[in-house]
């Protein structure tokens with residue numbers, strides 16, 4: 001099995017040994033080997049991006065041309081959608097219908113930033129002088145982009161599309177376990193003549209090596225990271241201790257999903273489950289804390305348990321499957337550790353918590369898991385589990401709901417379900433979260449900003465805000481007064 005190549009300076013190069021084994025988590029079978037970029041290979045990728053930025057045509061290309069390149073990437077992604085979706089599912093384990101959705105979403109992201117390229121404008125500032133004061137927007141430079149394994153292709157799109165829109169060059173590092181669609185994306189990009197070589201470099205490798213090198217390089221101007229809060233902190237420190245590069249972080253969460261008694265019942269039950277079990281719960285915005293108004297708590301708990309029993313766990317390539325395996329066996333063990341801890345701390349396991357047997361035994365599967373009798377102070381109610389595990393807690397009144405909802409260091413997302421629009425908006429305003437859904441949970445749009453408050457991150461991706469993080473502002477003052485100032489008269 002030939003290892004997957006690195007993509008550096010517009011060339012596919014074989015990495016030096018050793019390689020990383022890539023496993024299909026549904027079967028445990030080895031499906032590929034990926035390169036693990038060495039320090040020299042990482043440096044070569046940074047150098048290629050540096051040259052493409054400092055001496056290449058891309059940063060100065062017209063916005064229209066950059067936009068057309070982005071639209072062409074989108075077109076080719078759609079053309080290869082079936083193959084990409086299959087690869088994503090084989091590598092990551094998510095149900096094929098979710099992978100298809102992700103590939104379409106990735107294409108939409110390139111289309112959005114393709115269209116936005118010609119709409120990024122500066123300002124004329126009303127200074128009190130005979131002068132023209134301009135604010136120009138310029139690409140921030142070479143970007144290091146480090147992404148997680150839960151939405152491999154989509155996260156690559158969220159990072160690459162706005163960077164290219166702004167005129168930046170970049171080195172993208174996919175997560176260790178999920179490089180397949182990123183390398184496929186490199187092949188797609190490589191075929192686009194109008195995208196100069198070296199603008200996009202894709203480097204498979206280990207976080208503490210290749211990832212850390214991107215974060216600490218003096219020759220990288222910005223790092224964009226999606227992943228755990230722990231690693232985000234390491235990256236911020238590396239940026240601070242090197243060249244104070246710009247940093248955007250999209251980190252963990254422990255998002256509350258709040259249900260009032262007056263909420264529409266069926267959508268609420270569905271939303272409680274979809275909020276946390278979509279993508280096997282491996283979602284930064286997972287609604288992993290269900291808060292239910294006390295007077296409907298028991299009935300609501302019974303209803304979600306009953307419905308969760310019907311979730312189809314199985315072969316992720318089967319279109320009927322709604323939950324596949326977790327990304328790796330090691331991650332399943334991490335999640336299982338939390339389940340064990342929940343039991344030890346006295347929470348009541350009402351569903352799941354076990355690995356399915358028989359034909360699914362070889363995969364990294366874990367059944368949807370629901371805990372009741374949870375105290376907000378318990379580990380499972382505080383820490384991000386990043387798996388199909390949810391805690392259900394009762395609340396009594398709005399103040400109580402908000403107190404529990406906001407009582408974590410995270411602030412990525414939250415949802416509230418009620419028919420009372422006044423109450424909904426009161427809760428929206430009081431939730432300390434970057435994303436709040438009302439009577440829904442998880443819909444995500446490239447047109448709207450994404451990111452968290454508190455320890456869930458810094459900066460926002462997507463929408464027109466997303467491109468701003470890849471731009472520097474330059475203030476230009478043009479004197480329109482020909483006469484001397486007379487200062488030394």
Ligand code: ADP
Nearest residue numbers: 147148174175206207208211212227228231234
């Ligand atoms: P997880 O623990 O779920 O793997 P991480 O936040 O560690 O989550 O991983 C997200 C991404 O960050 C991956 O691409 C990983 O390789 C990378 N990464 C991990 N450690 C570091 C580090 N010290 N510096 C830079 N990137 C890292």
